Each structure stands twice: as C-alpha cells, then as structure tokens.
Amino acid sequence: MRRLALLLCLLATVAQAAPRSGYDDAGPQVRAMQDDDDANPGFLWVQQGAALWSRPDGSASKSCADCHGDASTLRGVAARYPAFDAKLRRPVTLAQRINLCRTDHQAAPALAPESDALLGLTALVGLQSRGLPIAVDAGGPNRPFVEAGEHFFRTRQGQLNLSCANCHEERAGHRLGGALIPEGHANGYPQYRLEWQTMGSLARRLRACLIGVRAEPLAPDAPDAVALELYLAVRARGLTVETPAVRP
Amino acid sequence: MRLAPSRRFVLGAGAALLALPATPARATKADVAAAIRAITGGAPLRPGRVKLDLPLLVENGNAVAMTVGVADPLPAAERVLSLHVFAEGNPLPNVIHAYFGPRSGAPRLATRIRLATSQTIVAVAACADGTFWTDSVELLVTLAACIDDL
Amino acid sequence: MPRPLINVPKKVKRGDAFDIRILIAHPMESGQRRDDKGQPIPREIIHSFLCTYGGEEVFRAEFFPAISANPFLTFSARAVDSGQIVFTWTDDLGATQFDSVEITVE
Numbered sequence A: 001m002r003r004l005a006l007l008l009c010l011l012a013t014v015a016q017a018a019p020r021s022g023y024d025d026a027g028p029q030v031r032a033m034q035d036d037d038d039a040n041p042g043f044l045w046v047q048q049g050a051a052l053w054s055r056p057d058g059s060a061s062k063s064c065a066d067c068h069g070d071a072s073t074l075r076g077v078a079a080r081y082p083a084f085d086a087k088l089r090r091p092v093t094l095a096q097r098i099n100l101c102r103t104d105h106q107a108a109p110a111l112a113p114e115s116d117a118l119l120g121l122t123a124l125v126g127l128q129s130r131g132l133p134i135a136v137d138a139g140g141p142n143r144p145f146v147e148a149g150e151h152f153f154r155t156r157q158g159q160l161n162l163s164c165a166n167c168h169e170e171r172a173g174h175r176l177g178g179a180l181i182p183e184g185h186a187n188g189y190p191q192y193r194l195e196w197q198t199m200g201s202l203a204r205r206l207r208a209c210l211i212g213v214r215a216e217p218l219a220p221d222a223p224d225a226v227a228l229e230l231y232l233a234v235r236a237r238g239l240t241v242e243t244p245a246v247r248p
Numbered sequence B: 001m002r003l004a005p006s007r008r009f010v011l012g013a014g015a016a017l018l019a020l021p022a023t024p025a026r027a028t029k030a031d032v033a034a035a036i037r038a039i040t041g042g043a044p045l046r047p048g049r050v051k052l053d054l055p056l057l058v059e060n061g062n063a064v065a066m067t068v069g070v071a072d073p074l075p076a077a078e079r080v081l082s083l084h085v086f087a088e089g090n091p092l093p094n095v096i097h098a099y100f101g102p103r104s105g106a107p108r109l110a111t112r113i114r115l116a117t118s119q120t121i122v123a124v125a126a127c128a129d130g131t132f133w134t135d136s137v138e139l140l141v142t143l144a145a146c147i148d149d150l
Numbered sequence C: 001m002p003r004p005l006i007n008v009p010k011k012v013k014r015g016d017a018f019d020i021r022i023l024i025a026h027p028m029e030s031g032q033r034r035d036d037k038g039q040p041i042p043r044e045i046i047h048s049f050l051c052t053y054g055g056e057e058v059f060r061a062e063f064f065p066a067i068s069a070n071p072f073l074t075f076s077a078r079a080v081d082s083g084q085i086v087f088t089w090t091d092d093l094g095a096t097q098f099d100s101v102e103i104t105v106e
Helices: A002-017 A028-035 A042-053 A064-068 A094-105 A116-127 A140-154 A164-170 A202-212 A223-235 B007-013 B029-040
Strands: A083-085 A090-092 A191-193 A198-200 B045-047 B050-053 B064-070 B080-087 B094-100 B104-113 B119-127 B132-141 C005-007 C017-023 C046-053 C056-063 C072-078 C083-091 C096-105
Touching: A028 B064, A042 A064, A042 A116, A042 A198, A042 C005, A064 A094, A083 A094, A083 A140, A090 A094, A090 A140, A090 A223, A094 A116, A116 A198, A140 A164, A140 A223, A202 A223, B029 B080, B029 B119, B050 B080, B050 B119, B050 B132, B064 B080, B064 B119, B064 B132, B080 B104, B094 B104, B104 C017, B104 C056, C046 C072, C056 C072
Parallel strands: B045 B132
Antiparallel strands: A083 A090, A191 A198, B050 B064, B064 B104, B080 B094, B080 B119, B094 C056, B104 C072, B119 B132, C005 C017, C017 C072, C046 C056, C046 C083, C083 C096
8 A cells, every 4th residue: 555655656746747738638630730730720820920020010110020030040939938027027928028029129019918910929939949848947036926826826716716736736637527637738829729719828728717717817917927827837847839739 | 809618617616507508500410411402403322432531539629620532533424523511410511512623633622620519420422424422420529619609 | 811821832743633731811700609798790701712723723612601710621633734823712701812822843
C-alpha cells in the first residue's frame, strides 16, 4: 500500500513536471487541422496580421515593419509573454504590447480586444515562436504577479464554488458532460476554437471558463486577468508555443 | 461576441438545468428522400462506386472533415458528373452539390461540414450514363454543435 | 474580408492531376442561430463557388448552411497548359468575390 502511494506520488510529480498540451487531449481530426497550415483556419488571421504588419498607420504613418523589419525578427518574443513592462511596472500580455506599439509608436488608436486586426497581429507574432518552449519569466519583478495569478487559479469562486485548479489539476483527464477536461494550458493563443467557429484570445477563453462556474468574468485588461495569464504561462513551461492552435 | 454559459458545465456540476435553446427543426428522412429525388428524378440508387469518408466519432459538430469521391477511373460515357451530400439530422437535408467540369482531375472533394447531432450522412454520385450511386456513414457526435448558442 | 488562402503546386507535369486547396474567410452564418435577445440571426452564407482554369470549368459547387464557417475545399484539376486558375464565390448579400493563382505546366 505504501509503495502504491509512493508510486502515485511519483506519478503526480512526473505529471507536474511534464505538462500535457490541450493538443494531446484533442481528437485526431482537431490535431490534423492544427498540423496542416493550409487547412488551419487560424492562418486566415495570420495572413491578415501580415498585411497589417507592413501597412503604415496612425499619425506617425509608420508600419510595424518600419521599426521591426520582417516579422520573423520577433522569433521567441511570444514565448516570453506576458512580460514585465518597466515603464508601466506590471506585466503586459502580447496583445497589450502590440497595442502599446500602436499608441506609443504609431500614434494610432489601440485595436479593440477580439478584433480581427488585433487577433491577426497577435497570431502573426505568436506564430514566429511556434515550436519554441514557453520561456516566461516567473521571477524578478514578475514574481508577485505570478503569485497573485496562482492565488486566483486556486481560489474557489462562482455559484458552483470551483477553482480553476479543481478542474484543471484535480480533474484533468476526466470528463465533464461530453468534454474532456484538459490541463488548461495556454500555449496556443490566439487559437481557433470549433465551438466559437472563429479565432479568439486567451482572455475570451478565460471568460468562458469563469462564466462556466457562474463567476464574474474578468475585464480583459483587469490586473487580475493579466496575472492569471502570467501564471498560466508559468505553469505551461515545458510546453512549446502552438499558435495558432486549434481546439474543439 | 456573446458568451453564453456552456451547458456542459451545468451538466457536469449537476447544478440546476439551464433552460436549453429549443432544438432546431430537423430534416426528416422524407425531406432527405425528396432532396435526393430532386437530383435523381426517381432513378434507382445503387450502392458502390462512390465512397464517403467521415469520422465515426465527432468531437465537435461545427467542423467535421469530410471526403467524398469516386476513386476508380470510369469510361467517358460513365464519368461522374456530380456529387451530392445529404444530412438526415441537420435542420436542412442538403449539404453540398458539386459539379465536375472538363478541367477536373478527379471526381472528388474534401470539405468541413456542420452536424447538428448524431446522424446518417448520405452521398450520391450522378454518372453520365444516367446511373446514380450511393454511400452513407452513420456517425456519433459526442458534443452537438450548439446551433443556437455560440 | 481577408483574402483566401489558396494552395496549388507551382509547377505540374502536363496531363497530371493536381490538388487545389482553398480556405475562405467567411462566417457562414447558418440562419439557424439566435442572438442574445432571442432574435434569429439572418442567414449569410456563401452559396455558390466556381473554379475555372484557362477559362474552362474545373469545379462548381452549391453550398448550404451545413458547410462550416471559414469554408475549406479540396478538389482536383488536370494540368493542360500554363495559365490562370480563377476562383469566384457569391454570398447571400450578393457580393461576388474572386481571386486567382498562376500555374506553370511543363
């Protein structure tokens, strides 16, 4: 009995050491859709992002390409996000970083959350890191935000009184209604969800999970939301970036 | 954008059942038969020649990969003019009508389709000699695409 | 609407069959859904699609609401001469769009 418990314990540590991507929990059809760039609808957004990348905008009349060159120069960037912004003294998501470039460097209005334009640019930048390991910084000035995010992840909430961890740690691999509960990693955003029939951000996914437990959804730019995204990236370390992922 | 509460959470957590959207009208077998008759003009359907490929188990009915085609080459007089796909459990019986022109390489197509529920999908191939061939697949949709709810 | 993603081989041998794959950005609103106020969302789908090659028809289709959002199609063409492959599609709003690619036949 003791041995069994020890073994289970070991298995648990192993499971923790090697996170499992939602890709591995998806069926063969969904995986095939993600694997084939010609068939993956996420590439419609990537293509739109690429068109915006080289289009001058704002009163500075500058394009992303004017300052950054080819999008491929941003290889590895998405794998580090959310990243700490020294000026704002808090972590920002990749989409927020892009919007900072819009407002600060292009003198253009920020793009609306979930707009095709913002999803497209974020997907384009995300794609440059596809296949690279998640490399978010859990220490330094990010540390208190990671802790806040983890606290949120482990706090029961909503009418159903469930925490994210209740499902994505304790019940991962079990079924909920018809759906398999994945470990809930955020390594492929923005992603194309069959349920949405469109591309969506991690913020949209998290709102759906919160509404699912009958809790107050987070405002997309609320500090808690970014802290949670940061913690999700920290717990996904060991996985690679899959943007643009496809999920059921 | 609208985020309706997912009914799967409700089912899973055993909380009070949410009022579900009214199930949309389903095509009946008779609707499908009528849609097929509109293509065949009542000519008999024979099993064979055409092959319909769909997964037997579907994770999400919003986008299901489907391939339909006639693989064996046929003499010109019997060549495939068109392929048609019908769904017995969707709100409408028709899925796609496809026609092959002089520059076609093979009478075959692949696409992604919506399936409202577990059901039988029927394919019909119309040949130049006036014959009609059919194949069908019965499949299980584990998570019905919420047609009324995104 | 962003442009579709079209995939054809750059070069093909004369007489060979080759695959054409196209992914079109379109919501394919089925007309069977309701908005959050319970009002039906009007149908807005691409209902017809045509592909020609050197001016001759390769493939033509009539779509129904059962075709998924962001339609993806694969079909086959036969290489005859170098030339233009043209795609045309029309939706319920009456908008006809087209796009094309060049192919080299050797």
